Amino acid sequence: xxxxxxxxxxxxxxxxxxxxxxxxxxxxxxxxxxxxxxxxxxxxxxxxxxxxxxxxxxxxxxxxxxxxxxxxxxxxxxxxxxxxxxxxxxxxxxxxxxxxxxxxxxxxxxxxxxxxxxxxxxxxxxxxxxxxxxxxxxxxxxxxxxxxxxxxxxxxxxxxxxxxxxxxxxxxxxxxxxxxxxxxxxxxxxxxxxxxxxxxxxxxxxxxxxxxxxxxxxxxxxxxxxxxxxxxxxxxxxxxxxxxxxxxxxxxxxxxxxxxxxxxxxxxxxxxxxxxxxxxxxxxxxxxxxxxxxxxxxxxxxxxxxxxxxxxxxxxxxxxx
Numbered sequence: 001x002x003x004x005x006x007x008x009x010x011x012x013x014x015x016x017x018x019x020x021x022x023x024x025x026x027x028x029x030x031x032x033x034x035x036x037x038x039x040x041x042x043x044x045x046x047x048x049x050x051x052x053x054x055x056x057x058x059x060x061x062x063x064x065x066x067x068x069x070x071x072x073x074x075x076x077x078x079x080x081x082x083x084x085x086x087x088x089x090x091x092x093x094x095x096x097x098x099x100x101x102x103x104x105x106x107x108x109x110x111x112x113x114x115x116x117x118x119x120x121x122x123x124x125x126x127x128x129x130x131x132x133x134x135x136x137x138x139x140x141x142x143x144x145x146x147x148x149x150x151x152x153x154x155x156x157x158x159x160x161x162x163x164x165x166x167x168x169x170x171x172x173x174x175x176x177x178x179x180x181x182x183x184x185x186x187x188x189x190x191x192x193x194x195x196x197x198x199x200x201x202x203x204x205x206x207x208x209x210x211x212x213x214x215x216x217x218x219x220x221x222x223x224x225x226x227x228x229x230x231x232x233x234x235x236x237x238x239x240x241x242x243x244x245x246x247x248x249x250x251x252x253x254x255x256x257x258x259x260x261x262x263x264x265x266x267x268x269x270x271x272x273x274x275x276x277x278x279x280x281x282x283x284x285x286x287x288x289x290x291x292x293x294x295x296x297x298x299x300x301x302x303x304x305x306x307x308x309x310x311x312x313x314x315x316x317x318x319x320x321x
Contacts, residue, residue, distance in 0.1 A: 005305065012301035019297040020073070020290075024066050027289050034058070034082050034284040056082065069290070078294070079287035083279065088291040092273060096258065098168055099272030102188065102265070103257040106195030111250045114200040115243070118207025122242070123234065125212050133204065141201035149194040149267040156190060163189050166269035191268040195261055199253070206249055210242035244311055251307035255300040 035053050053059045057068060072079060078088035117137075121130040157165040164170070169183050214220065215238060223233050262274035269275070273292060280288035 005308070008305050008308065012305060016294075016297045016301055020070070020294060021066065023290055023293045023297075024069065025062070027286055027293075028062065028065075030284070032284045034286060037283050038082055056080075069287075073294075078291040081280075081285055081288050083283040083285045083288070088287050091276065091288065092291055092295065095271060095273045095276055098270060099258050099261070099265070099274060101184075102191055102270055102272060103195065103261045105188065106192045106199065106261075107250070107253055107257050109192065109196045110199035111203055111246070111253075113196070114203025115207050115246055117200070118204040118246075119211060119239070119242075121204070122208040122211025122215070125208070125215075130208070134208075137201040137204045140197045143198065144263075145194055145198050145261075146263045146267050148197060149191065149264055152190050152194060153267070163187075168271055191261075191264050191270055194264050194267075202249060203246055206245050207242065210245050211238060214238045214241045247310055248307055251303045251310070252300075255303040256296060258295055258299065 034056075035049050035058060038052050050059075057065060060068070069079065076089070078092070080087055081091055084091055117133045121133045124130050153165050156163050164187050168187050169180065170187075220233060220237065223237065224230075258273055261270075261272070262278050264270070265272045265274040266278055273295075276288065277292045279285070280292070
């Protein structure tokens with residue numbers, strides 16, 4: 001197994017390098033020019049635009065720009081933001097915790113709730129609980145995240161006034177400690193609810209399908225004929241086999257947890273990496289986009305290897321030799 005995972009790590013490193021090169025080229029092929037945006041649209045002089053272009057090395061040929069960027073990347077330097085006038089590493093560091101708190105919480109809740117509901121529906125396929133949960137999953141799956149977020153804000157923030165409409169905390173609040181955390185928790189309710197509701201259907205459908213399939217296998221019928229209780233069959237055999245596809249999907253979703261909630265962060269003005277990425281796209285901030293895409297690429301490679309380890313642990317039949 002050690003040899004297999006060394007090969008996987010090597011493959012992951014190659015994939016990350018390819019992603020870095022492709023993103024570098026694709027980002028610069030997109031319409032728009034960061035120099036024009038930085039210089040402004042009020043008839044800037046050509047000398048001023050040339051100075052900005054030279055300052056950020058955008059006057060160099062594309063291969064030279066890439067190798068310069070890659071050399072700095074090997075030293076841990078992600079470059080400087082054109083729009084924020086700060087280093088990309090510090091920008092990502094400032095917003096990483098906020099995105100992880102929001103997306104990570106919603107991912108865990110969606111995984112837990114979707115799996116539990118799928119297990120219940122799969123056990124009682126065709127029953128009342130199955131029909132109710134399936135209908136709810138279809139409804140949640142059909143709603144765009146930004147629309148759902150705005151509707152929740154309209155009802156619970158604007159109309160009822162129970163919850164804040166945007167932000168991560170009250171800017172006027174001076175308390176620290178527990179009061180501060182409670183305020184952050186209050187601001188998290190609506191965005192976390194939005195992200196959780198739109199993620200639950202995927203876990204629910206996969207879990208329900210897996211449980212239904214495993215329950216129809218011949219060895220489950222054999223256990224029933226021998227008189228083994230349904231509870232023991234479900235806990236010892238059905239659950240372990242049905243949970244593997246859900247764990248795989250959960251691992252894939254975790255890979256995008258940092259920058260995968262751009263629309264929701266925008267709706268609720270949450271100060272995370274997602275909204276920073278949206279701003280970077282609007283302003284052609286190449287280095288910020290490259291930094292975010294690098295995090296996503298590394299996260300995907302890491303969680304794919306981690307999923308292999310977890311699946312091998314859950315299912316002894318899986319061998320990576």
